[in-house]
Amino acid sequence: MPLFEPLDDISRLTGRLALSVEYDGSAYCGWQRLKHAPSVQASLEAALAKVAATDVRVLCSGRTDTGVHATRQIVHFDAPVARTQKAWVFGTNANLPRDIAVHWVVPVADDFHARFKALARRYRYVILNQPSRPVLERANATWCREPLDAERMHAAAQALVGEHDFSSFRAAGCQSKTPWRHLHFITVNRYGPLIVIDVQANAFLHHMIRNIAGALVAVGKGEQGADYMARLLALRDRSLANVTAPGCGLHFVDSVYDERFGLPREPLGPNLLAFLGEWTGERSLPDCPMVRFRRGQPIAELESSQAGGAAHEARQVHSSSQEVRE
Template sequence: MALGIAYDGRCFNGWQTQPNGNTVQDYLEAALSQFTAEPISTICAGRTDTGVHGLAQVVHFDTQAERKLISWVRGVNALLPESIRVRWAQEVSADFHARFSATARTYVYIIRNEPNLAPSWVGRAGWDFHPLDLSAMQEAAQYLIGTHDFSAFRSSICQAASPIRTMEQLSIEQEGVFLIFTLKANAFLHHMVRNLVGALVYVGKGRFEPNWIKTLLEQRDRRFAAPTFMADGLYLVDVDYPAEIGLTSQAKFVASNAFQSLLQAL
């Protein structure tokens, strides 16, 4: 069984289960286990960190329970806190894997660029009060497109076997006081998005020229890059799967609506 999950990251210590139990995975598995009357263990498409939001997370799990698809949505939601919601449910083949079957993930990072962060956006958007040069950041972002060794942008505790990733898209747009970073890659390293945003913001502040990003890629050393940017404005907005899996149309519809709603809130 596969589910599409959305959650407000402000409420949780990230996705992955922890001893304190205050993670999205902990709450979801508890609700699923109660709903099915059997122990449930889930696998997700991307393990988000503390404070990171999910608009289109995908999970899969094995179960002997048989329910209508709408029951998986409404029944499990009735057992979840309001900050986590099942958006859709779909039966999948035994070889479907939420993480390894995915071909790409898309994240959006939102920054409010203003003197003081509006209270209503605390925990929902990143913030920087310095004037940021949009064109310089856009130029710098182009160095990150393609297949690269992203060692300079991975956490020291990253467990990925390889730092090689393929960045399909990295665009930056401005909407009033908001800067919207859209990043799509085959997969991301631990803290990779936040480290990339931090480096691009340094370029936007004028601390480095855009080609500094190229130098960081070549150095492959995290010590020379910018600090990890705050988690607040990071959203997992889409996960791509091969069309033959059958999730594409449903998941895309929900993900697109969720993303458009996010943009309308800006």
């Protein structure tokens, strides 16, 4: 969907709908609805309910934690009434606070599920690396005043690529049934004063990316050697690792689905990285059991044709623990 494609204000959409949501997580306890604090989910459902004139419940591609942002959070819901595409988008945005916005709404197949059909999730962690404190970027980047060696950080991070037990990067309160995740890629690059950790995986553990970022900062400062990430991974002990990096630098930028669902493509965020020019889904996905399974290949066939860690991943694709929680 081109950025300026007009929204349909004639055809009325009902059935299962998917939408893309952007939000600044600074004022929220995270995505998930909670009784004691404001959440993005509660705000979105309240706004959709205004358009539908009845209750609406949504499911997302992956929960985000307190203070974490998103530029392409994919959500689906079963519309209780028929409204035009323009009404769903403009009407919802008119009833949302200024720190949340819907980009688009499209009809999807009945078997689409924002969480269980996701092939990959992608985050960018943004560090402002300069002596003076941030001003314009203070809510969406983490400040580090000491010089960081981005090349050294990138080299160290490559030990995390592949399927591993990420216990050393898992929050103590993580509720996932398994610490195993398949990390597709991770890069660390410097753009002037910005250092960007770009990471994609099948799913993430609670605080996994923020714990990885905290450890990589120690490498970038020269406090730890280039083999530090590999050593932490092998230890499988969170208590021996570094502090958790702040949530303000973390951005959920993409959730990837099979092409048959026809979700619109859009530039990867956050907008302060728009100069990179990358759009959603441009990176190729690994040929792994979870991706093949979610594209329709039977799980039994995958288990019989794979060995070791790949077979472990195949057995995990049904697990409810396979979700983002950052």
